[in-house]
Amino acid sequence: MKKSLKIALIGNPNSGKSSLFNVLTGLRQKVGNFAGVTVDKKTGYLPLSRDIAAEIIDLPGTYSLYPRRIDEYITFDVLLNKENPSYPDLLIIVADASNLKRNLLFCSQIIDLKIPTVVALNMIDVARKNGLAIDVSKLSQELGVKVIPINAREAKGITELKRAIQTAVPVPRHDFVDVRSLAPEMMERVKTISEAKSDYAAFQIACHYINVYCLNPEQKKRIREVLTQFQFAAAKSQGEEIVKRYEKINPILAAATSQDTSKQQSIETTSNIDRWLLHPIWGYAIFLLIFFIVFQAIFSWAEVPMNAIDAAFGWMQKQLQLHLPQGFITSLLTEGLLPGIGGIVIFIPQIMLLFGFISILEDTGYMTRVSFLMDRLMSKVGMSGKSTLPLVSGMACAVPAIMGTRGIENWKDRIITIMVTPLMSCSARLPVYTLLIGLMVPDEKVFGIMNLKGLTMLGLYVLGWIMAFMAALVMKWLIKAKEKSYYIMELPIYRLPRWKNVGITMIEKAKVFVVDAGKIIIAISIVLWLLASFGPANSLKQIDEKYLKIESAGPGIPDEVKLQKQSEKLEASYAGRIGKFIEPVIRPLGFDWKIGIALITSFAAREVFVGTMATIYSVGGDQKSNFEGIRERMKTEQNPDTGERIYSTATAVSLMLFFAFAMQCMSTLAVVRRETKSWKWPLIQLAYMTGLAYLVSLATFQLFG
Amino acid sequence: MNRSLLPLGELKEGEKGIIRRLSQGDLSLKLLEMGFLPGESVTIEKIAPLGDPISVKVGSYLLSLRKEEANVVMVQQQ
Numbered sequence: 001m002k003k004s005l006k007i008a009l010i011g012n013p014n015s016g017k018s019s020l021f022n023v024l025t026g027l028r029q030k031v032g033n034f035a036g037v038t039v040d041k042k043t044g045y046l047p048l049s050r051d052i053a054a055e056i057i058d059l060p061g062t063y064s065l066y067p068r069r070i071d072e073y074i075t076f077d078v079l080l081n082k083e084n085p086s087y088p089d090l091l092i093i094v095a096d097a098s099n100l101k102r103n104l105l106f107c108s109q110i111i112d113l114k115i116p117t118v119v120a121l122n123m124i125d126v127a128r129k130n131g132l133a134i135d136v137s138k139l140s141q142e143l144g145v146k147v148i149p150i151n152a153r154e155a156k157g158i159t160e161l162k163r164a165i166q167t168a169v170p171v172p173r174h175d176f177v178d179v180r181s182l183a184p185e186m187m188e189r190v191k192t193i194s195e196a197k198s199d200y201a202a203f204q205i206a207c208h209y210i211n212v213y214c215l216n217p218e219q220k221k222r223i224r225e226v227l228t229q230f231q232f233a234a235a236k237s238q239g240e241e242i243v244k245r246y247e248k249i250n251p252i253l254a255a256a257t258s259q260d261t262s263k264q265q266s267i268e269t270t271s272n273i274d275r276w277l278l279h280p281i282w283g284y285a286i287f288l289l290i291f292f293i294v295f296q297a298i299f300s301w302a303e304v305p306m307n308a309i310d311a312a313f314g315w316m317q318k319q320l321q322l323h324l325p326q327g328f329i330t331s332l333l334t335e336g337l338l339p340g341i342g343g344i345v346i347f348i349p350q351i352m353l354l355f356g357f358i359s360i361l362e363d364t365g366y367m368t369r370v371s372f373l374m375d376r377l378m379s380k381v382g383m384s385g386k387s388t389l390p391l392v393s394g395m396a397c398a399v400p401a402i403m404g405t406r407g408i409e410n411w412k413d414r415i416i417t418i419m420v421t422p423l424m425s426c427s428a429r430l431p432v433y434t435l436l437i438g439l440m441v442p443d444e445k446v447f448g449i450m451n452l453k454g455l456t457m458l459g460l461y462v463l464g465w466i467m468a469f470m471a472a473l474v475m476k477w478l479i480k481a482k483e484k485s486y487y488i489m490e491l492p493i494y495r496l497p498r499w500k501n502v503g504i505t506m507i508e509k510a511k512v513f514v515v516d517a518g519k520i521i522i523a524i525s526i527v528l529w530l531l532a533s534f535g536p537a538n539s540l541k542q543i544d545e546k547y548l549k550i551e552s553a554g555p556g557i558p559d560e561v562k563l564q565k566q567s568e569k570l571e572a573s574y575a576g577r578i579g580k581f582i583e584p585v586i587r588p589l590g591f592d593w594k595i596g597i598a599l600i601t602s603f604a605a606r607e608v609f610v611g612t613m614a615t616i617y618s619v620g621g622d623q624k625s626n627f628e629g630i631r632e633r634m635k636t637e638q639n640p641d642t643g644e645r646i647y648s649t650a651t652a653v654s655l656m657l658f659f660a661f662a663m664q665c666m667s668t669l670a671v672v673r674r675e676t677k678s679w680k681w682p683l684i685q686l687a688y689m690t691g692l693a694y695l696v697s698l699a700t701f702q703l704f705g
Numbered sequence: 706m707n708r709s710l711l712p713l714g715e716l717k718e719g720e721k722g723i724i725r726r727l728s729q730g731d732l733s734l735k736l737l738e739m740g741f742l743p744g745e746s747v748t749i750e751k752i753a754p755l756g757d758p759i760s761v762k763v764g765s766y767l768l769s770l771r772k773e774e775a776n777v778v779m780v781q782q783q
Binding site: 063066068101102105239242243246270271278284376377488492493 | 727730731732733734735736737738739740742743750751753754755756757758760762764765766767768769770771774
């Protein structure tokens, strides 16, 4: 039997932790969940030798052990709670050598937890280039743990690191600082109650016992009593602790490092670049240009592979329909399952492209600059500077955009961004808008140059932005913050992106989407297929029988008859029934039951609306003639009771606004479920967006209809 | 040399100071962690075009923080 070693990777953000994780595990990674919380757990597999394999857990990056956010509590619990299934046999602390002082603060805290530890001293190359010479053996001796210099970007020092973790790693020998002296008697009591492994673990528990997972209510109660008895002031003691640590780190640095000041320069290069990238005019110009390229990529470059995927699935569907016997299973396969899978695969190009760009922007250090430029504006409406890219991406598609909110550290900022991103006018709305604008907007020029149709389209995009900001502002008031949040963050020095990391991120994100959101999308597609293909009693069979006579009359059934049959079947299906059933509800918006059916089917994706309208009106042909055919029919369509035209301008505007605001996209809901790890937020989103759409359409139609 | 202390957020672009003390509980812990130590020198590198946040150089690296947060750091201007 192979021995399995549990290793946790831990370190400051920007210390190169993810790079090391990728170097060690390559594509042998998976993303799971920490039990009971909404934080991703990234694990990977590393074969070390014939007898030892390691499971590596990539713990969320944090600046210190003091937990503030949910993911920091996870790290805290993994390290302090022996019962936690992820409690490691061994820790690898990734420390940034070019930023040693602050990284050593965190190292020293971890060392005092008394878990077997190896320090991977990363970015040794950057430090050297800056003229910082580090005496690694001296450092190792002072810290009391093994220190291995590595360069994760170029996979240097990895063999030595692997060798170090294979040999038995001892528990750190001595406490780095003596925290017990801060409150000796109290610490002893807390240590006994909490069964903590080290003095420092007991100190941490004393500071954070309220939100710690590993204590039972009885323990918490007893700790509270002890703390009150000794009048323990957590914040003050923690401040003293940090100062104590730095007091010890300073002489260690003096002994183990030497700085050649003539070479100290990388910050200056970065400052020089910042002079341009954060410039009041050039900074925003470059920002707009970069974001325009990202938008262009997911809006139009992605279209090439997406069309190919669409064609491939269309072809497969046709082949299967041709070669399989007609019946329930074939229908389920070709009209339910296959389009469902196609509907998942179709998102992969956009997701991969967006994450390609995101990881380049993160890797180079530019993303934090975007935050710097945009924070003032975005924080006014309850979001953060990092919400900018998801919102811009949302103009192409909300699905990758919502996955891209992962970089927003603050929970509330992130939730608001997720909630309002689908209000941005995405590319799936385009076919609907094109159809309706063609129907109601005359082909006129405004001020001699601008096309009125184009102007209307532009207006819809602007409307998306305005509504997103307004909704965010409302949510800023409604949603309660869960955690203390600070903006403060590092502006990393500019670096070239690591292409391997970019590649791994792209693949990993596509995988997460297919596996996690895919299930939900398949399930909803099948439900929608059932609704559209089956009807109460044998209503559909009757239509089949009716057309059987015509079809058997001779070969060469005209297309109109086929289309007519599909139309009648859709009307008789459950979807048709529901469309009619909801008619009284949507009548005040100016919609009839036919639009009702299309609203139900287009829950799969907004563009399905056009296809459904084509089926209902028995319009065939390719997309272009489709648009014109539907428009012709819509223009002549009358209300059977009053004889009025159904598609008055008011109805068309009302319908457009409905699509602008309604959550007509199961894939977005699936991905929100995946990102927030609960049904609560997607359901709230569905309710508020549909409600908003209903009210706006109602007002429009009632005022102008 | 007995000049009074200023909140860091009130310094202008390019100005320098020595950190003397931090004035508020939990936030000052976070600032300590990030390297705002009494005795260290800080330089205001850049103020965002919209007026906030600011970027400062502490030790050998750049940090970005909101003015409101920076005001917890009391410095002696150099």
